[in-house]
Amino acid sequence: MAKHPVPHQKTCRSRSKTRHSAFQKITRKKLTDVAKTVKCANCGLAKRPHYTCENCGMYRGRQVIKFKMPGEKKDVQKIKV
Numbered sequence: 619m620a621k622h623p624v625p626h627q628k629t630c631r632s633r634s635k636t637r638h639s640a641f642q643k644i645t646r647k648k649l650t651d652v653a654k655t656v657k658c659a660n661c662g663l664a665k666r667p668h669y670t671c672e673n674c675g676m677y678r679g680r681q682v683i684k685f686k687m688p689g690e691k692k693d694v695q696k697i698k699v
């Protein structure tokens with residue numbers, strides 16, 4: 619007689635595949651979908667790391683995106699650096 623826990627029955631392929639797909643759907647998605655944010659140095663709002671701030675348009679201390687001022691035509695204008 620075995621002294622350690624032994625599975626009563628072999629786990630069939632479909633059962634283990636179902637378990638793995640459930641893991642992928644829930645746990646793995648939770649781990650990958652979490653977006654990390656950092657504080658913007660200019661305005662202090664939360665922004666994605668290594669991305670331009672969507673509030674003020676600054677990236678690493680310089681203006682990268684110019685936002686619409688009253689009376690201008692375009693909404694967002696990229697500035698060539």
Ligand SMILES: [Zn+2]
Pocket residue numbers: 658659660661662663671672673674675676
């Ligand atoms: Zn900002």
